Amino acid sequence: xxxxxVTRRKIIDKLVIFLxxxxxxxxxxxxxxxxxxxxxKGLSVINLDFFFSLPxxxxxxxxxxxxxxxxxxxxxGLASIVGIPIGVLSGIYxxxxxxxxxxxxxxFMADVLSGVPSIxxxxxxxxxxxxxxxxxxxxxxxxxLGIMMIPVITRTTEESIKLVPNSxxxxxxxxxxxxxxxxxxxxLSNAKSGIITGIMLSIARIAGETAPLLFTAFGSDVWxxxxxxxxxxxxxxxYKYAISPYANWQAQAWGAAFxxxxxxxxxxxxxxxxxxxxx
Amino acid sequence: xxxxxxxxxxELKMVRKFLSGDSIFKKLTLIFALFILVLALLIFYxxxxxxxxxxxxxxxxxxxxxxxxxxxxxxxxxxxxYGTVTSSIIALIIAVPISLGIAIYLSELAPKxxxxxxxxxxxxxxxxxxxxxxxxxxxxxxxxxxxxxxxFLESTLGxxxxxxxxxxxxxMLAGGIILAIMIIPTISAVSREAMLAVPxxxxxxxFALGATRWETIRIAVLKYARTGIIGAILLxxxxxxxxxxxxxxxxxxxxxxxxxxxxPAYTMSGVIASEYIEATQELxxxxxIEIGLLLFIITLLMNIFARLLVWRMMKMFRGxxx
Numbered sequence: 001x002x003x004x005x006v007t008r009r010k011i012i013d014k015l016v017i018f019l020x021x022x023x024x025x026x027x028x029x030x031x032x033x034x035x036x037x038x039x040x041k042g043l044s045v046i047n048l049d050f051f052f053s054l055p056x057x058x059x060x061x062x063x064x065x066x067x068x069x070x071x072x073x074x075x076x077g078l079a080s081i082v083g084i085p086i087g088v089l090s091g092i093y094x095x096x097x098x099x100x101x102x103x104x105x106x107x108f109m110a111d112v113l114s115g116v117p118s119i120x121x122x123x124x125x126x127x128x129x130x131x132x133x134x135x136x137x138x139x140x141x142x143x144x145l146g147i148m149m150i151p152v153i154t155r156t157t158e159e160s161i162k163l164v165p166n167s168x169x170x171x172x173x174x175x176x177x178x179x180x181x182x183x184x185x186x187x188l189s190n191a192k193s194g195i196i197t198g199i200m201l202s203i204a205r206i207a208g209e210t211a212p213l214l215f216t217a218f219g220s221d222v223w224x225x226x227x228x229x230x231x232x233x234x235x236x237x238x239y240k241y242a243i244s245p246y247a248n249w250q251a252q253a254w255g256a257a258f259x260x261x262x263x264x265x266x267x268x269x270x271x272x273x274x275x276x277x278x279x
Numbered sequence: 280x281x282x283x284x285x286x287x288x289x290e291l292k293m294v295r296k297f298l299s300g301d302s303i304f305k306k307l308t309l310i311f312a313l314f315i316l317v318l319a320l321l322i323f324y325x326x327x328x329x330x331x332x333x334x335x336x337x338x339x340x341x342x343x344x345x346x347x348x349x350x351x352x353x354x355x356x357x358x359x360x361y362g363t364v365t366s367s368i369i370a371l372i373i374a375v376p377i378s379l380g381i382a383i384y385l386s387e388l389a390p391k392x393x394x395x396x397x398x399x400x401x402x403x404x405x406x407x408x409x410x411x412x413x414x415x416x417x418x419x420x421x422x423x424x425x426x427x428x429x430x431f432l433e434s435t436l437g438x439x440x441x442x443x444x445x446x447x448x449x450x451m452l453a454g455g456i457i458l459a460i461m462i463i464p465t466i467s468a469v470s471r472e473a474m475l476a477v478p479x480x481x482x483x484x485x486f487a488l489g490a491t492r493w494e495t496i497r498i499a500v501l502k503y504a505r506t507g508i509i510g511a512i513l514l515x516x517x518x519x520x521x522x523x524x525x526x527x528x529x530x531x532x533x534x535x536x537x538x539x540x541x542x543p544a545y546t547m548s549g550v551i552a553s554e555y556i557e558a559t560q561e562l563x564x565x566x567x568i569e570i571g572l573l574l575f576i577i578t579l580l581m582n583i584f585a586r587l588l589v590w591r592m593m594k595m596f597r598g599x600x601x
Binding site: 009010012013017019020021022023024027030031033034037038085086089090092093094098102103105106109110111112113115116117118119120121123124126127128147150151154178179180181183205207208209211214215235238239242243253254257260261264265268272 | 318402404582
């Protein structure tokens with residue numbers, strides 16, 4: 001009787017361990033599937049022309065996504081101008097002065113905002129900027145993406161400043177350096193790699209965002225002409241081509257997805273290396 | 280006394296303090312921190328004021344109306360609420376067991392050398408942009424569902440109304456599956472954090488009583504981490520409710536309420552993203568923005584509740600560890 005019970009417990013134990021391992025394997029199937037399909041289907045349409053030329057109408061041979069790559073880079077630049085200063089400065093506040101009720105509230109709100117769907121951010125900028133200026137624009141796209149970067153940068157900046165040992169602060173203050181100069185030139189330079197990690201992660205996160213751009217950057221078939229004009233972006237092209245009924249556009253969607261995936265993966269793996277280098 | 284002499288020594292000191300670099304810098308960072316709070320309020324205010332038209336016209340009936348007819352200017356959000364909620368529930372049913380399996384494996388079972396590789400791969404799963412999932416879902420997953428999964432479900436569970444209907448591949452089921460893939464990283468990462476926060480003394484106590492590994496996990500780890508795990512599931516749910524692009528590409532986008540999971544459906548985020556451009560009449564646009572407002576409130580509450588749970592649990596254990 002007791003022997004039977006012990007065996008049963010052991011069998012259940014083995015079974016659960018097997019199931020845990022199985023769930024890891026199951027989760028890896030879509031990851032492998034996406035990587036394999038995007039790579040094989042993407043590489044087959046990619047050539048030099050694909051990177052540097054404008055899109056062609058459906059069912060015409062050739063054409064590329066040069067303007068979408070350009071647009072994505074411009075949007076990332078605009079988003080960084082909006083997101084990095086606000087994110088880093090509010091992160092400094094939370095780390096250096098935020099040990100109070102207001103600080104906790106901001107910290108909490110930043111966490112909550114990072115969970116708000118990206119489409120809501122897009123809708124917000126559509127209502128607040130696009131409807132007000134009566135035009136889709138690169139600028140509004142940059143604002144929407146920049147807002148999405150803020151919570152991530154705020155929290156990672158705070159975390160990495162808190163990791164800077166107090167002795168370094170004290171050493172600087174003991175030399176008669178003012179607190180704000182200590183923070184800007186001593187503490188920040190020690191927390192640099194952590195902050196850069198956060199910035200890179202937030203860029204990786206927004207580079208593939210589509211929903212907020214539908215309402216703001218809108219997309220375009222030509223090279224970017226100005227920040228107050230609609231602008232193309234890789235995710236927008238992928239969406240437009242994927243749901244189109246044309247075979248050559250669908251094929252090009254995979255090519256665009258491959259380039260976007262490479263950008264996102266390079267940023268993510270780059271972050272790993274920065275983090276390892278720190279240790 | 281002439282007002283010039285109002286500034287005595289004490290006042291001068293205050294002014295100097297107010298204008299010193301330290302004080303200015305502090306206030307500068309404070310403004311940016313304040314901006315985060317203002318942003319949340321501003322989002323609410325903008326969406327609320329722009330949906331006034333539809334709120335006044337339909338009132339609470341907006342939530343229960345099943346008709347979505349732009350031509351006759353009748354708007355009810357129930358089909359979209361149904362689509363969002365049902366696809367998210369399907370996603371949770373699939374994702375929760377798998378995510379907990381991953382979290383248990385990573386925090387309790389995996390060899391040390393394995394852990395960082397596997398958690399990196401799970402992170403990559405979160406890094407893939409949703410539009411890329413949508414592309415893959417549309418051209419790879421949907422045909423697979425149509426050719427293998429739907430015939431299989433119909434032949435085994437076909438007596439349930441859930442698994443009857445047309446076999447297009449595209450539909451509620453495809454939407455739920457793609458959402459499950461996308462929320463697995465969130466749920467597994469946060470619940471793993473919660474499990475790692477359980478003090479080792481708990482595990483040692485269970486082992487000392489002769490528990491097997493599973494019994495230890497069940498008694499010592501899962502029970503203690505449950506607040507955090509519930510928080511993790513809610514965070515995943517929040518993500519599923521608001522996800523747009525991947526779902527829009529595989530769910531079929533037809534505003535209907537059908538018991539069958541094979542039928543096309545439409546989500547709240549989906550209708551906003553695909554119809555805002557046609558919404559030239561004020562009332563139409565206002566109705567779409569009201570759906571956005573609803574989605575914002577739901578996901579905000581979900582996130583607030585989830586974060587509170589996770590925070591409370593982490594605090595509890597930080598206390599226990601020290």
